Amino acid sequence: MxxxxxxxxxxxxxxxxxxxPAAAATFYGAVFGWTFQELGPEAGGYGFLQxxxxxxxxxxxxTEEGARSAWTxxxxxxxxxxxxxxxxxxxxxxxxxxxxxxxxxxxxxxxxPQGAPFAIWQAGATVGLDAVSxxxxxxxxxxxxxxxxxxxxxxxxxxxxxxxxFPAPGMTYLVVSTAEGDQQDTSFGGIxxxxxxxxxxxWTPYFATEQxxxxxxxxxxxxxxxLMPAEDVPEVGRIxxxxxxxxxxxxxxxxxxxxGS
Numbered sequence: 001m002x003x004x005x006x007x008x009x010x011x012x013x014x015x016x017x018x019x020x021p022a023a024a025a026t027f028y029g030a031v032f033g034w035t036f037q038e039l040g041p042e043a044g045g046y047g048f049l050q051x052x053x054x055x056x057x058x059x060x061x062x063t064e065e066g067a068r069s070a071w072t073x074x075x076x077x078x079x080x081x082x083x084x085x086x087x088x089x090x091x092x093x094x095x096x097x098x099x100x101x102x103x104x105x106x107x108x109x110x111x112x113p114q115g116a117p118f119a120i121w122q123a124g125a126t127v128g129l130d131a132v133s134x135x136x137x138x139x140x141x142x143x144x145x146x147x148x149x150x151x152x153x154x155x156x157x158x159x160x161x162x163x164x165x166f167p168a169p170g171m172t173y174l175v176v177s178t179a180e181g182d183q184q185d186t187s188f189g190g191i192x193x194x195x196x197x198x199x200x201x202x203w204t205p206y207f208a209t210e211q212x213x214x215x216x217x218x219x220x221x222x223x224x225x226x227l228m229p230a231e232d233v234p235e236v237g238r239i240x241x242x243x244x245x246x247x248x249x250x251x252x253x254x255x256x257x258x259x260g261s
Contacts (some may be wrong), residue, residue, distance in 0.1 A: 002132045002188040004137060006076045009178045010188050011141045011157030012121050012128030013074035014205050015058035017067060018246055021045050024059050024069075027244050030222040031209040032136045032207065047175075056132035056137045057205075063108075064095065069176060071245035072119050073203040074143050075159060080106045080122040083158060090157040098122075103211075112154050114145045128179035130147075133208065140206035140253060141189035148191050149237055151201075163191070169233070195228075195241075204241075212238045217251050231257055 018024040028049060034056065038039045038047035046060035051086050062069065077083040080098035086095060086126060087110050095117070095142035096109035103122040105124035111117050111189035121128070132135045152174055155161045160179030164187075174191040177183045194201060209215050223245035230240040230252075237255010244250070 001183060002141075004130070004132055006123075006128045006130060007180060007186065008076050008078060009133075009155075009161055009177045010076050010186070011073050011138065012076040012123075013058070013119075013137055014059060014071055014129070015046075016069070016071050016244075016248055017062045017064075018059055018069050018244075018248065019062055020061045020246065021047070021061055023047065024244060024246060027222050027224065028059075031224070032209075034126075034136070047081045051131060053138045054137075056129055056131050059224070060164050069244070070117070070202060071205050071248055071250060072117060074107065074119040074121040074127065074128075075207065077122050077159075078218045080108050080120055082108065083120050084108045086158045086216045090122060090154050092154060092158070098125075101126075112145075112151065112201070114151050114154075114201045115142055116145060116151070116203055118203055127240075128160040135208055135210060137208060138205050139208035140251075142195045142206060143189070143246055144204065145203070146192060146194055148172075152176065152191055157183075168191075168192075168236075202249070204249050204251055206239075206253045208253050208254070210254055212240050212252045212254050216240045216242060223232045 028034050034049045036047050048055045051059040083180045091113040093111045098108040100106050101122050104126040106122040109119045133139045152163050162176045162177045162183050166175050175187050176189050177187040219242045225243045228241035232238050241251045
């Protein structure tokens with residue numbers, strides 16, 4: 001289960017790159033009730049998404065040429081330079097080398113060998129999100145990739161992750177956990193095949209909610225689209241896949257995601 005203890009290798013932050021941060025913030029506010037706290041001119045339009053005063057994510061403008069709107073998952077590291085070196089040694093690429101984010105921490109933007117972008121975070125004043133595994137907050141992170149075993153092997157080499165196979169409809173799902181602690185208790189995400197022809201490998205956030213169908217309705221009524229309609233998955237819960245008005249995918253779940261998704 002994802003917690004705000006954020007052990008090494010766990011998701012600790014998410015942010016959305018959008019061509020229109022203000023419009024994106026309005027959309028997610030309508031869906032989840034989040035508020036947007038812009039950080040000021042020095043932050044270049046970047047700001048925090050908050051639920052009841054607790055930061056659950058962030059939105060900023062797209063900064064890489066040719067980038068598409070998408071959520072980025074950040075994984076906790078005690079040493080951004082060492083992890084970046086491990087990424088290169090394991091066959092990944094460095095899009096943005098480690099740099100300081102004022103006194104908040106140190107980050108780098110990376111891509112795994114199958115092409116899925118992600119980031120790493122070395123905590124300074126900011127350890128990570130204020131809330132996870134609660135309504136309207138991140139509860140699960142899922143990698144869709146062209147090669148599950150190779151994809152897992154890369155992250156195992158970088159972060160020491162462990163995996164457990166979970167039989168899911170039409171595929172074998174890999175539930176992943178951090179390197180230390182009880183394997184089930186420290187599970188935070190999964191690895192699955194890409195969903196369809198042409199889907200690029202990517203990390204997608206799942207947000208917890210007791211109202212999957214209602215939030216999906218809100219999303220479509222405010223410009224979002226349905227990628228996978230809400231459905232019940234045995235031993236998992238009720239899930240739906242959506243995209244915001246700029247095409248960034250995200251998912252909703254009611255249930256126990258550590259059993260798979």
